[in-house]
Amino acid sequence: MRWDTLEDEQCSLARTVAVIGDRWSLLVLRECFLRVRRFEEFQSRLSITRHLLADRLKKFVKFGVLRKVKYQDRPARYEYILTQRGLDLYPIVMSIVHWGDTHMVDERGRPLLHQHKNCGNFFDPVMICSECGEPLSAKQVHTHPGPGAPQSPAASEA
Amino acid sequence: MRWDTLEDEQCSLARTVAVIGDRWSLLVLRECFLRVRRFEEFQSRLSITRHLLADRLKKFVKFGVLRKVKYQDRPARYEYILTQRGLDLYPIVMSIVHWGDTHMVDERGRPLLHQHKNCGNFFDPVMICSECGEPLSAKQVHTHPGPGAPQSPAASEA
DNA sequence: ATTGACAGTTCTTTTTTAGAACGATATCGT
DNA sequence: ACGATATCGTTCTAAAAAAGAACTGTCAAT
Numbered sequence: 001m002r003w004d005t006l007e008d009e010q011c012s013l014a015r016t017v018a019v020i021g022d023r024w025s026l027l028v029l030r031e032c033f034l035r036v037r038r039f040e041e042f043q044s045r046l047s048i049t050r051h052l053l054a055d056r057l058k059k060f061v062k063f064g065v066l067r068k069v070k071y072q073d074r075p076a077r078y079e080y081i082l083t084q085r086g087l088d089l090y091p092i093v094m095s096i097v098h099w100g101d102t103h104m105v106d107e108r109g110r111p112l113l114h115q116h117k118n119c120g121n122f123f124d125p126v127m128i129c130s131e132c133g134e135p136l137s138a139k140q141v142h143t144h145p146g147p148g149a150p151q152s153p154a155a156s157e158a
Numbered sequence: 159m160r161w162d163t164l165e166d167e168q169c170s171l172a173r174t175v176a177v178i179g180d181r182w183s184l185l186v187l188r189e190c191f192l193r194v195r196r197f198e199e200f201q202s203r204l205s206i207t208r209h210l211l212a213d214r215l216k217k218f219v220k221f222g223v224l225r226k227v228k229y230q231d232r233p234a235r236y237e238y239i240l241t242q243r244g245l246d247l248y249p250i251v252m253s254i255v256h257w258g259d260t261h262m263v264d265e266r267g268r269p270l271l272h273q274h275k276n277c278g279n280f281f282d283p284v285m286i287c288s289e290c291g292e293p294l295s296a297k298q299v300h301t302h303p304g305p306g307a308p309q310s311p312a313a314s315e316a
Numbered sequence: 317a318t319t320g321a322c323a324g325t326t327c328t329t330t331t332t333t334a335g336a337a338c339g340a341t342a343t344c345g346t
Numbered sequence: 347a348c349g350a351t352a353t354c355g356t357t358c359t360a361a362a363a364a365a366g367a368a369c370t371g372t373c374a375a376t
Binding site for chain 1: 164165168169170171172173174175176177178179180181184185188191192222240243245246247248249250251252253254255256257258259260261262263264266267268269270271272273274275276277279280281282283284285286287288289290292294295296297298299300301302303304305306307308
């Protein structure tokens with residue numbers, strides 16, 4: 001599949017996948033949320049090839065997930081900082097981490113614990129319905145074509 | 159990056175990414191949540207090559223995300239059904255869709271609307287803290303090494 | 317003058333994917 | 347009986363992407 005075919009699809013999942021849907025993008029993103037900002041630091045922490053790292057960073061900037069901020073002149077050096085759009089990816093990252101914590105840990109347990117500054121507790125992320133506040137599960141959701149739907153696909157459950 | 163190096167990493171994100179972290183895996187998963195179950199139906203809806211589809215389905219079965227259920231004998235035919243472990247991927251899929259709905263829609267609006275059977279309303283998914291119930295954002299979370307942490311990485315914010 | 321940090325780019329080899337065709341098995345229509 | 351169709355893959359070759367290592371350019375520090 002070529003990179004650029006996905007973002008034109010009439011599906012929000014496909015369009016997001018065009019931005020973050022590959023191994024390295026998600027790992028780079030993880031580092032961003034761990035406050036990593038510079039080329040060399042990404043590279044040494046991830047052992048990603050420099051070519052791919054340059055590529056992913058460029059893509060994130062293009063899609064407005066990261067922005068380049070100059071931190072010195074002569075030579076001009078930039079840091080890659082999460083934009084609001086990038087910060088909004090946090091639920092994706094957290095839900096991925098949480099699934100791994102639940103289903104892929106070995107006998108030693110979780111590699112990372114998360115503490116909520118608000119309440120001070122260690123927590124898990126929970127996804128709820130914005131309207132009634134109940135936890136969401138796939139079986140309790142109906143989907144309907146929206147205004148941006150292709151032609152008129154039948155409504156289905158998911 | 160080779161497929162099999164990721165799942166051994168000491169990071170829940172990396173291990174989950176080993177399972178779902180590529181374009182086709184996520185698109186196949188989307189179809190699963192839309193009740194698609196058979197090889198031919200995946201293939202014709204996604205225009206994925208048959209080779210890759212066979213590959214991804216096999217991987218999902220290996221990781222316990224899908225299970226093969228025989229729906230006829232002679233010839234033996236199987237459907238691919240989400241397991242509980244697969245259903246647990248729903249928050250990941252929903253958060254990906256929601257980011258796309260928020261940041262990648264065109265002027266026509268969302269392609270799909272989601273209705274919660276519980277309350278009957280159209281909703282957005284919201285990620286909250288399991289302990290205090292407040293919505294989560296990256297800046298309000300501290301991370302600490304857990305029991306399964308590699309050596310002893312410094313605690314950091316994210 | 318030499319070394320090192322930083323942010324990439326260029327090059328060749330290896331791996332993965334695309335795209336099309338083929339196989340196996342069984343049912344259906346005539 | 348016979349060919350067409352359905353289903354679930356596998357095999358093949360060409361094209362695309364990634365790996366891995368080396369290289370470039372700029373400047374600072376010693």
